[in-house]
Amino acid sequence: MSYLGLLDKYGSLLDLPAHTRPVSLLEGNTPLIPAENLARHLGGDFELYVKFEGLNPTGSFKDRGMTAAVSEALGRGAKTVICASTGNTAASAAAYAARAGLKSIVLIPQGKVAAGKLAGAIAYGAQVIQIDGSFDDALTMVVDISNKYPICLVNSINPYRIEGQKTGAFEICDTLGSAPDWLCLPVGNAGNITAYWAGFKQYDDLKSCGKPQVLGVQAAGAAPLVLGHPVEKPETVATAIRIGKPARGEQALEAAEESKGRIIAVSDDEILAMQRLLAKLEGIWVEPASAAGLAGLAHEIAAGKFHAPGRRIVAICTGHGLKDPDIITYGMEKPRIVAPKLEALEEIILA
Ligand code: F0G
Numbered sequence: 645m646s647y648l649g650l651l652d653k654y655g656s657l658l659d660l661p662a663h664t665r666p667v668s669l670l671e672g673n674t675p676l677i678p679a680e681n682l683a684r685h686l687g688g689d690f691e692l693y694v695k696f697e698g699l700n701p702t703g704s705f706k707d708r709g710m711t712a713a714v715s716e717a718l719g720r721g722a723k724t725v726i727c728a729s730t731g732n733t734a735a736s737a738a739a740y741a742a743r744a745g746l747k748s749i750v751l752i753p754q755g756k757v758a759a760g761k762l763a764g765a766i767a768y769g770a771q772v773i774q775i776d777g778s779f780d781d782a783l784t785m786v787v788d789i790s791n792k793y794p795i796c797l798v799n800s801i802n803p804y805r806i807e808g809q810k811t812g813a814f815e816i817c818d819t820l821g822s823a824p825d826w827l828c829l830p831v832g833n834a835g836n837i838t839a840y841w842a843g844f845k846q847y848d849d850l851k852s853c854g855k856p857q858v859l860g861v862q863a864a865g866a867a868p869l870v871l872g873h874p875v876e877k878p879e880t881v882a883t884a885i886r887i888g889k890p891a892r893g894e895q896a897l898e899a900a901e902e903s904k905g906r907i908i909a910v911s912d913d914e915i916l917a918m919q920r921l922l923a924k925l926e927g928i929w930v931e932p933a934s935a936a937g938l939a940g941l942a943h944e945i946a947a948g949k950f951h952a953p954g955r956r957i958v959a960i961c962t963g964h965g966l967k968d969p970d971i972i973t974y975g976m977e978k979p980r981i982v983a984p985k986l987e988a989l990e991e992i993i994l995a
Contacts, residue, residue: 647673650711650811657814657846658807660712663719667744671707672811674699676819676958681925682938686945689953693824694928694938695816698964702764705812705836705962706736709800712808714740717796723747724795728775728782730832730884731761732963737798738768749795751775751782756883758931758968778878780889783833800835801891809836813843816958817853825955828859830936830962831869831907832885834896840960841899856958858905860896861940863933867909869893881912881971884933884963914939919965919972929965929972937961 647653649668651660676693683692697705714737717725724747727737734750734757741748750765754774765772775782783799790797800806817823823844831837837860844855862870866878866886875888890896900907915932918939923929937959944950965972982988 650708650808651715654811654814657850658712658810660716660804660807661719664715665719666711667715667718667740668711669701669707669739669743671700671711672815674815676816677926677928679922679926679928679959682922685921685925686942688945688950691956693820693956693958694922694926695812695958695960696928696930697812697960697962698930698934698967702732702736702739703760703964703967704732704736705809705960706732707740708811709805709808709835709839710736710740710798712804713796713798713802714744714746716804717798718744718746720796722794722796724749725798726786726790726795727751727798728779728786729757730779730886731757731765731967732884733799734770734772735761735764735768738765738770741770742768747771749773751786753777753779753782753886756886758883758971760967760969779833779887783891799891800833800838805835806839806842809839810843810846812960813840814847817844817847817851820956821853823848823854824856824958825952826859826905826957827856827960828861828937828941828957829960830882830885830933831860831862831896832866832887832890832933834869834890834892836960836962837899838892838895841903855903856905858899858903859937859940859944860900860905860907861936862907862909863915863936864909864911869896869907870909880915882915882931882933882936883968884931885936908940908943910936910939910943914943916971918942922961923965923972928961930961931963931965931968932971934961934963
């Protein structure tokens, strides 16, 4: 049977109202790619898999939650959706709204959104508004305006976003036959870690497939959950997770605690090094924030804090490298220019 998207496949397991009218771009069903080269490089005696969420229709995991949130909004008769975003939510909201025939408004922190995300939001026809402030400021604004006007908020405060994002956990268990031993993933506004943990718990209740320990990873310059307090001026090269007051911070901490996992922080250098390593060793190019989960795993292994011989580890790589094309070439030499002659080419590649 052909694949018809997440609400078709897992809708019966999601807590969505009866009025929901499915809007789908056939999101989900992303590959769980074995990463043997990287596992070997990390020196670990474990099986490592990358859930490549960059292969969703708008290039990030946000499409899982957005199909649910926009389907509910459409069924309820909403005409407009709104979100604050570091970029990926904006592109996803805009695409699903376009498909549903709804207006979308997205608020982004000025100058801090990667090119591919901004371009997406514009291409899908969103009204894009830059805020002279942070993501956290933008989130406060969209919460306030959606309380005042009949505009549907599609940030992950919206419970249907979490419902949709649970499907990532279902897919992993369906592919592996059971839950992995560890799950590592980046943490920004903390919706995804909340959704994965809820999804694994639900699937375990249903199918006794077990639950992973969860390693949530923040960027050191935007690590409120590690520091234990909000960060007023978050800064990181991983702009997707440049968030100082995560809306679902409490639930993220609960997920880490209940799963006997933890939330840690890694430096921008560690994030960028992992982004390059994953691309070079496995042919998987992800945006910086998406490499944070694996950077956290590498950090823990290097610090001697991670022992999982023979275990299965899944890293959620949340967004595609194409979203943020400039960062990967930053500080690198420009490709050489040669004359259009065979000898010129030989001179270089045989050197
Ligand atoms: N990875 C990527 C690529 C993201 O875009 C985000 C969040 C995260 C990880 C963190 O997920 O917020 O659920 O903890 N991006 C949001 C956005 C904030 O606006 O696109 P989270």
